[in-house]
Amino acid sequence: MGRQWLHAKRAVASMKKAQATGKIVREIMVAAKMGGADPEGNARLAAAVEKARKESVSRDVIERAIKKGAGVGDDKLTMEHVTFEGYAPHKVPVIVEVYTDNVNRTAPEIRQLFRKGQLGASGSNKFLFDYTGIVEAYSQEPKADIEAAGIEAGANEVEPLSHQQNDDVPETATGARFLTDRTALHSVSKWLSQNGWKVITSELGYLPKNYPELSESQHAEAAEFLQTLDDHDDVHRIWAALR
Secondary structure: OOOHHHHHHHHHHHHHHHHHHHHHHHHHHHHHHHHOOOHHHOHHHHHHHHHHHHOOOOHHHHHHHHHHHHOOOOOOOOOEEEEEEEEEOOOEEEEEEEEEOOHHHHHHHHHHHHHHOOOOEEOOOHHHEEEEEEEEEEEOOOOOOHHHHHHHHOOOEEEEOOOOOOOOOOOOOEEEEEEEOHHHHHHHHHHHHHOOEEEEEEEEEEEEOOOOOOOHHHHHHHHHHHHHHHOOOOEEEEEEOOO
C-alpha cells in the first residue's frame, strides 16, 4: 500500500505546529500592543516570549513581533479585537476572542462554525462569566504555600494548577492560578516574578460562574466543537464552561 498515510500524518503535524507558532507570534504582538515592548514591565509579553522560545520560535521572529505589536518602525499591528458569544453543544457557554486584520472575512466564518457545530449556537452570554485578571505561575519549590503567595501578591483568589491542567507547569513544581482585580493584574504578576514564581500566563479573561453537568459523550461533543473553533487561524482565546 505504500506509506502515504505516514506522509499525510507528518503533513498534518507540520500544519498544526505552524498554526500553533502563528498563534504564539500573534500573542506576542497583542501583548506588546497592550503593555509595551519591554518584557520586564509587561508580564503578559514575558510569558508569551518564554512560550515562543520553548516552541523554538527564532529570536528574529520574536523581535519582529514585539516591534510590530508595539508600533516600532513602519510595520505596525493593524489587527482588531473581536469577541463572539455563543454556546457549544449541550448549552455550554462559550466566549471566543479573535484578532483579525479583516473583520468582514473573519466574522462570517466564526458565525458559520457556530451554525455548523452540532447543537451549537450563537447568543449573548457574558453575564454567565466573570471578567477578571488571571495569572498562572509555578514555583520550583514542591511545597510552596500558594495561599501565602496569593495574599502577598494581592490576588483575590488562588487555586492549585497542575501539569495536567497546564503543561507549562513542570510535574515536580507547585502551580497556581491567581485571580485578581483587572487593575491589579500587572502588580500581582510583578510580585510573583520577583519572589521566585515563574509566570506563564498573565491576561484578562472570562471565567465561568457555573459549569453544566455533562455525560462523558456530551463532554466529548462539546470539546470537539471547541477544537473546531480553536483551529481557526484568527481565534486567539476560547473561554468555555467546560472542565
